[in-house]
Amino acid sequence: MSPMLFLLLLVSSLIPGYAHPSPTQSFMSAVISQKGIDFLKDLLIDKAISSVVPINLPESEKKVKIPFVGNVLMRLSNTTIYRVDVPSSDIKPGESGVSIIASGTTCDLSMDWLYSYSTWLVPAEISDKGRASVQVDGMEVRLNLGLELQEETLKLFLLECGCSVQDMSIKLDGGASWLYQGLVDAFEEQISSAVEKAICKKLGEGILKVDSFLQTLPKEVKVNDNASFDTTLAGEPLLSSSSFGIKINGLFRAGEKLPMPEYHFENSPSPSPSCKDPSKMFGITLDEAVFNSALALYYDADFMQWSLKEVPNQPLLNTAGWRFIVPQLYKKYPNADMSLNITLPSPPVIRISEHPIFATVDVDIIVDVVEAGELIPVACISLLVHASSTAKISGNNLVGSIDLNDFEMSLKWSNIGNLHMDLIQPVVQTLVETTLLPNANSYFRKGFPLPIKHGFMFQNAELISSNSRIMVCSDVLWTEGRSPDHPQLV
Structure with a gap:
């Protein structure tokens, strides 16, 4: 059944990392609603069922006294749970962790059986062996999992x-039919136990593996060769x-090839937006500081400078085009x-406001004249x-377009x-x-990749803006292993 793997996808989709620069700052948050939790739970029940089976049980034997026969030695070996079916399950977050209950669970077992006995009627030992199949019905599994922050990493542990x-029900293949009830009476309680x-042992081992996985999650979410998200848990x-x-x-933080920019951002005191439709599975809130940190990073990496040697459909790059505007040039x-x-x-x-997104950009335009193959600066015009901008969701990316309001x-x-x-x-x-x-719009069209695990895609996404924050409210679609495109920003 492996319901603990639900938390593996749940947490790895958010990809927590190590502290940089401070674990107390928070500019991004994600919330999974009960609908989203149920979606992931059902998905994992279907997709990860094979991770539990097969389960091998220890060999067992017992002596039973049967009237007119005597002492009968019965042994079960190679007992294996090879199939588990979970028709109904429920998962509930709590104050300190998550509770999972799987009801009506069934499982099928196979085993080898052997019995032997001797009686005063027959001097030689009598034995027989064969295969048996066991069906367990009405099993209930209950898990209480703890989840807490330890050294900037999520710690998952089994509470109960x-x-x-x-x-x-046990069905024998081979052996004497008159021994069937005796075998059931002798081993049913032992098999159940x-x-x-x-x-529980298998689930406990799985939880340890998930916790080990959480300790080794990537320290950052890479966007491209130049940038990544700082995903420190706050x-x-x-x-x-x-x-x-x-x-x-x-x-945003710089990649290995770039120095970390020295820009600092403050949390906005304004309240976070909320999803208008409470039935959405997932919500991601991004503070405007996230976008500003990306701009600061690319500015620091000298991406925000261009040299124009041609302006489309305009004779602006020859002094003849300026003769009536700047005669002295x-x-x-x-x-x-x-x-x-x-x-x-x-x-x-x-x-970020409730409707449009506003941007303020300082621009210096340096006018150079080409003389004898050399560039001669003649003037610098400063623009404010x-x-x-308007924004929308395209695939797993936040995209938009920018329009000019005015400039000084x-x-x-x-x-x-x-x-x-x-x-x-x-x-x-x-x-x-x-x-x-x-x-600028060429960058906006490529989009801002939102933090969602590969193999999942936003569906019916809704974008809500408030004072300083954007919230994406969406259902999630499983894409059967197909990784949605995450286009680069540069």
């Missing part, structure tokens, strides 16, 4: 295991009568090719861009005298709309 057998002990699991929740750090460098170097002096900042522009420095910014503004707006926004 109980197994009780209600009914049993052996089955009960073996089931406190004890949140257990209630109908849900399982966990808080993790959730910020054309006069000093007539018909010269140009290059625009776009850099961000600071990381973009995202603010205000944009908004100023001259940062110039080697060709003062520039008339009112004349330059339409040109810069064209540059933003035809180059900068399409470039």
Whole structure:
């Protein structure tokens, strides 16, 4: 039955890791509702049933005195539980762990049997042997599992295991039919006890394996070669009568090839959003700090700078295209090719509200003139861009698009005298709309991979925004081992 494996998928889908930089910060949380718990439980009952069987029981023998026959030695060997069926099960989170009850469980056993006896009527020993099949009905298995945080890792342990057998039937192949009832009477209680002990022992071993697995879970969730999620657990699991929740750090951190950026984020005091539809299986809440940490990481890794040598459908990269806008530029460098170097002096900042997502971006546009194969900087225009974005769920990714609201522009420095910014503004707006926004949207279309285990996919997802947070409420679909695409961010 292996119901403990439910927790394996449950917890590994959240992938807790080690502390970095502080186990007290939490910018991401996930909650699995009772519907989601039941879904995973049923899935694991169906998919992991084979992990329990076969179970081998110890050899047993007994002497029974039968009237007119004498003492009969009976022995059972090679006793194996080869099939377990769980028609009904129930799982409930509690304050300190999880309770699992599997009712109406049946299991089938096979075994070798042997009996021998001698009687004064016949001087020689009489023996016989054969095979037997046993069906156990009405078995109930009860598990109480503890779950707590130890050294930034989830610790799973068995609090209690109980197994009780209600009914049993034994069918012999071979042997004398008159001995059938004697064999049942002699071994039924012994077989029941052996089955009960073996089931609990097997489940206990499985729980130890799951706990060992939890101790070796990946220390981070890799997004691509440059970035990963910091998945430090931020406190004890949140257990209630109908849900399982966990808080993790959730910020982006650099890959092995990149230094860790020195940016710090504060938890927002605003309340978390909640799913409008309580029947959803799963909810993930992400603070805006998660997205800002990703932007800070890629900014620190020098991904947020571009050199433009061509602007689509616009004659902006030759001084001839600027002759009426910046006459002194054309006069000093007539018909010269140009290059625009776009850099961000600071990381973009995202603010999440109840409706759109707002972004503020500082941009420096350095205008270079190409002369004798060399780039000569002539001016730097500073922009403060205000944009908004809409988001949605595509597959297992949070995707969106960004639109320009407005921007403020100023001259940062110039080697060709003062520039008339009112004349330059339409040109810069064209540059933003035809180059900068399409470039940014190419990243947004690739999406932000949400933390869900491969082999599962969001279904009928709902996106809810509040002040500083986004919550994804969704059902979960098992994809039979097919790993959903997790596109890279860069």
